[in-house]
Amino acid sequence: MEKYEIVPVPTRILTHHDDICDAILEFGKDKIGPNDVVCAAESVVAITQGRAMRCEEFHPGFLAKTLSHLFPSKGSISSWYSMQALIDAEGGLRVLYAVICGFAAKCVGISGTFYRLAGEQARLIDDITGTMPPYDKHVVYGPANPTKVAEEITKACGCYGAAIADVNDLKRSAVLGVSKGVDADKVAEILIDNPFGNGSEKTPICIIKNYHRA
Incomplete structure (x- = not known):
């Protein structure tokens, strides 16, 4: 190139x-x-x-707390707050559907399905560890x-x-x-x-x- x-x-x-x-x-x-x-x-x-929203502006529910544990700890949606941010942006049912389909796809060797189905913000949200100060305590859409x-x-x-x-x-x-x-x-x-x-x-x-x- x-x-x-x-x-x-x-x-x-x-x-x-x-x-x-x-x-x-x-x-x-x-x-x-x-x-x-x-x-x-x-x-x-x-x-x-x-x-950019501070963590305390989110109120993680049962779904966010459960689904967040399914993602690697270094991932952008692995915390309660970032997962709740995704659910708020894209809808709980859509995110849950994407998790189920993503798990099924991984079982047959297909990766990336969750991010294709969960909506644009699934790829774009930055968790509190992925942003520079003074926004390192924020979730950024x-x-x-x-x-x-x-x-x-x-x-x-x-x-x-x-x-x-x-x-x-x-x-x-x-x-x-x-x-x-x-x-x-x-x-x-x-x-x-x-x-x-x-x-x-x-x-x-x-x-x-x-x-x-x-």
């Missing part, structure tokens, strides 16, 4: 008081060119949308309308395009939304080595330089 220069953009910790477009312009405007694609980490976009956000970033920054991405250090790269003209699969491959730094690095934004070559 063709190599692209990726420029991380350092920021301060972004919160629900921030607007993602304003933050990108504040910290990265002088780095963005007309042929570039601006990428934002999905958890930070969600936080700026006010989609996936961002709302990521494609719309990508279009807004493109318009605000005057760049070729934008993408909202969910990337980690385990070579898992998924693009949740892109602006018109941007290939989501291509961007996911470009970001596979995770150029984002949502912790002490404070680089939740990165720029793919000259994605659209003149």
Whole structure:
């Protein structure tokens, strides 16, 4: 695959008081060119949308407490609170159905069924251990309308395009939304080595330089 220069953009910790477009312009405007694609980490976009909730805002029920024990302890829905967040977002019956089907599928060697059936938030929710301070005591839902956000970033920054991405250090790269003209699969491959730094690095934004070559 063709190599692209990726420029991380350092920021301060972004919160629900921030607007993602304003933050990108504040910290990265002088780095963005007309042929570039601006990428934002999905958890930070969600936080700026006010989609982070403290654990005490959830009231885990019997279903959440039971189902959470069926998932690996390092998983994003292995706590009572994150499982209750999923149930609140997607519905208890849907989540229970997905667990049953997922277990049956695993018995015949098929993986990933639960996440395909349980709804979008099953893949996107970040548990309290998966988010940077001061949101390390929060459950963070996936961002709302990521494609719309990508279009807004493109318009605000005057760049070729934008993408909202969910990337980690385990070579898992998924693009949740892109602006018109941007290939989501291509961007996911470009970001596979995770150029984002949502912790002490404070680089939740990165720029793919000259994605659209003149």
